[in-house]
Each structure stands twice: as C-alpha cells, then as structure tokens.
Amino acid sequence: MTESTMLVRRPGAMLRRRRTEAAGWMFVSPALLLFLVFIAGPFAFAIVLALFKWDLLTDPQFIGFDNFAALFADPVLPQVLGNTFVFALASVVTHIVFGLLLAIAVNRVVSRTLNYFLRVAIFFPFLISWAAVSLLWKYVLDPTFGYVAQYGAVVGIDTPNFFTDPAWALPAIIVIDLWHTLGFTFIIMLAGLQTVPTELLEAARTDGANAWQTFWRVTLPLMSPTLFFATIITFIGAFQIFEPIQIITQGGPNDATKTIVMYLYERGFQAFDMGYAAAVAILVFVIVMGVTLLQFIGRRKWVHEA
C-alpha cells in the first residue's frame, strides 16, 4: 500500500505516520548527537582551525591560508611525505604478497598440528598492542641486548644499528609492522580463499593445468575482490602509521622515519601549533581520500566482478 492511499483511507494514518517519524528520530538521535559533537563538529572545526594560528595560550589569530602556504614551503615536508609513501607502498606490497602466499601455503598443510600452530603464530601478534610490540622489537633489534645482532655475530654478519642508522631505521619499522599486522591480511586472504570453489580448482587440474597456471588463471582472478579490499584497508592504515615510530625512533635518526602523522603529532601536541597541525591533518585526509578514489577508479581494470 502506498503512502497516499494510506492517508486517504484511514483517518488515523497521518497521526501514525508522524509517530513513526518521531520514533525513528528518537532511536537515531542519541548517536546522531554524539556524532555531531565528536565527529562532524570537530571535522568542521578542524577546517576552520587550519586558518588560524593558535598555541592554546594566547588568543587565536586569523591568518587565512598561511598555514597551508607554510606547509608546502616546509623543508621537512618532502622528506616526511616521502617516508610515508615509502612505508605505505612497502607495507601494502609486503602484506598482500606474503598474506596471499601464506594463506595458500598454510591452507594446503595437511598436518592438523602444524596447520593450527601456523595460524596461531601468524595471527596472534595482531592482537598485541602497538605499544607492547614496539617496546619488544626495540629490544629484539637492539645491537647489544637483541638476539638478532647476537645470532648475526655468531654467523659472522655485522648487523647494523637498526634504529640509529638512517638507512636501516625505516626498513626496520616496515619489518616490525609486517610482523604485527600480517595476521590481519592473512585472515582476510583465508576468508577470500574460501570463496574460491574447490570444484573450479579441481576442474582446472583435471584439464591438465599445473599449480602455477591454476594460481594465475583461477585463484588470483577469483580472489581479486579480496585483494582489492585488502589493498585499500592496508594503504589507509599504513599511511597513518604512528605508534612504532613515536615509541621507537621519535621520527629519527635525522628524520629518516618521520611520517606525516608523527609530524602532525609533533606540531600539534609538542609544539602546540594547533592551526598548523590541522593543516597537516587536512593534507592526510586529502591524500588518503585521493588514493582511495584512484584505487576505486582503477578497479575495473583488474578486479574480477562476477
């Protein structure tokens, strides 16, 4: 029955409709109010804040787009953006490749004990807080305490001083991130693998396809929606990497690990230059949005849509 016939036929319909409307708003309004106060409001406020100079002590001062002008002229920005993109790209590639290969490899392990052990070993680090992970790995890679350097010495490899050597600090953070977050990608890939029908794999095999051909022609295309989703989620997360950097290197040595969110934290919550920090945050927002949009535009080229 359409709304108009309801209005004509029943005298009480109008009232009932209004009541339904009111009930809907009543259920939604607590969350909506919180949303306006803690998300939408702050979002709008951050954009306005970027037009001001404010150290939280003296009065805010309107300076127009000066924060953005200063940001794009900031000598640290190219390095910071470069670090962030290098980290994000390395993170996406290593997670997707290792996550996919591990999911396929573990999926074929016959021994129940080994299979269970591998799933737990790969997934569990993901549940540990970044704080604990960062502190632990700070010691794992420590040149005197850490077992990596000690075993390196045994085999005759002089391991670098990972966190004080500008060439090694960012790669070290990439490895730590891989250890911590691989379990997430792994689980997503396992879930994706379950969507590949076993019949198709068997059909390919009876048709004489070898493992390599089956992987490229059947598994990979059927998993492309999962790969697409994992790529987006991993990129968005990696672009905003913060914890291990703040805890282990504080952006050093020589800004070698300073990423955009670490820089934002420095400007906003250590230097208390709130307007400038808001401008940095807006830049993060624009880049994340832009890259995600590009990925969606490019998806028709490679994502298999059933």
Add this chain to the structure above:
Amino acid sequence: MTLDLETGRPTASTPGPDLLTRIDRAPRRHRRTSTGSIVLDVALAVFGVVMIAPLVWLIVTSLTDPSAAFPTPPSWLPIPFSLQNFADVFDYMPFGQQFGNSVLLAVICTAGSLFFSVLAAYGFARVEFRGSRGLLVFMLSALMVPAQLVIIPVFIMMRELGLVDTLAALWLPALVNVFQIFFLTQYFRSIPRELDEAATIDGAGHLWILFRMLVPLSGPALSALAILSFEASWNGYFGPLIFLSSPENMTLPLGLVVLQNGFGAAPAAVVFAAITLVVLPVLIVFLLFQKQFVSSIASTGLKG
C-alpha cells in the same frame, strides 16, 4: 565485511567460517606427500617459529633472574628461574591501577558504543523515517575522516571542559561508532521484517521488538563488534598519549612506554615482565576464544 561490487561500499555479512579451527575442508582430497610438500611444510614450520620467537624470548627473559638477563648467546630457557622481575614491575609503575583503568575504559567503550549503535541501527533499519537514508550516508562518510584530524578539536574541547588527564576524554568520543551503526543496520535488515509485524500485532512496542527480538537474534554480529571494540580500546595508544599525563590515570599501553623511557626508567628485564603481564591475558583469552576472534575479523574486515 565484503565490498559490494556495485557501489564499492562495504557490506555487512554474517560471520565467516571459522578459519582458525576448521581446517578439514582446505586440503586436497587425494593427499600425496611429495618431497616438494614436505620441504614446504618444513619451511613453513621454520617461519612459524621465527614469528613467535620474539614472544618466546619475551616470556623467557621475564622469567629469568634479573642478574642473568640477556645472556650471550641468547637463552631460550628461563635459567635461573625467578619471578623477581614481576615483583619489581609493581615498584616501577602503578600496574594495578593502570590495569583497572584499561579494563574500565574498555568496558565503557564497548558497552556504551554498542548500546547507542543498537538504538541507531534500529531506527535506520526498522523505522526508516524521512531522510534516514541520507542521514546514514552522511554519517558513513565519516569513515573516510582520519582520526588525527578530529582529535585536534576534540583535544581543545576536552581542555575547555577540564577533562584532559581523565578517562572520560577517551570514552566520551568513543560512544559513537559509525562502523558499528552501519554494520548493525545491515544485520538488522537481514532479519525478516515479518517478525516485527507479528510482534506488533501481539502488541509489542519498538523497545520490545529491539531488545527482546532483534538483539538476541544478532548474537554473532554483536559479539564480533564487541570483541573488536574491546580490543581497540584495550590496545589504544594514540588517544591515551594525547589525553593522559599522570601515571595513575594512564592505561596499560601508555604505562608500558613510560615505564621504558620515562623518568626513572625501569631496567629492561622489568619492562619485559610488564609487557608479559599485558600480553599474557590476551594470549590466554585468545587461545580460549580464537574462533570468535578470527570470525570477528573475517566477518567485519575491521582492523583492530
């Protein structure tokens, strides 16, 4: 969560298969143990050992007498065994209090956000008032906003309210969770509407339908969201770092970092014991409830 291929939007789905324990489906039917597969199994086992090595090292070191910590070559057995490091943790940091703060925060964030999300999802999925679709899309667009952008104004707001260095600064903003609202809305929509109509004829009101019918029917979805929410708040670092400054008000992740590089930093072996105290409960809970942990990630696709 999977991506809806038409709109490119994530769509909620029922929790996925139990990926961690259900392994019978996976391998081929005719299993031949070729040399190649044995080599691959051995390589995978070595990889697994390398993955857990940091954790074994952590626990072993924390159980070793402080005088013998970090021997050369590294030891993988706690010799001589001692619980001294654990006793020392309590001298260096207010562990009990920080543990309590972490629990309190996680419980409030989880229960609070789920409560408001359930209410809103009912409004969106079942009442569908004028403009509800537009409003849901508007709220969903917030998923694209990075947390760092919003936290600056929220920090200023909390400062004005005098809530800096209190847990309220952390849980108040966490009461609204757009992803939860969206996920539950989709889930409620998947429950047949005829149930509501039948209940209405029997005289049930909105609240009865929601809390006596839809909520009990949404057990898997709610527990998946609860696990993710609890884990996110239990492990959170960015928020506590910005809002909390007194050791007695801190949560465990921040407390750990301060223990390690703060004023009067603790020796490494004590830091190891503290990390172990934080990681061990997570490990135990995980081994007991792995099924739920894994399906919560697999079904929502959310990063913790």
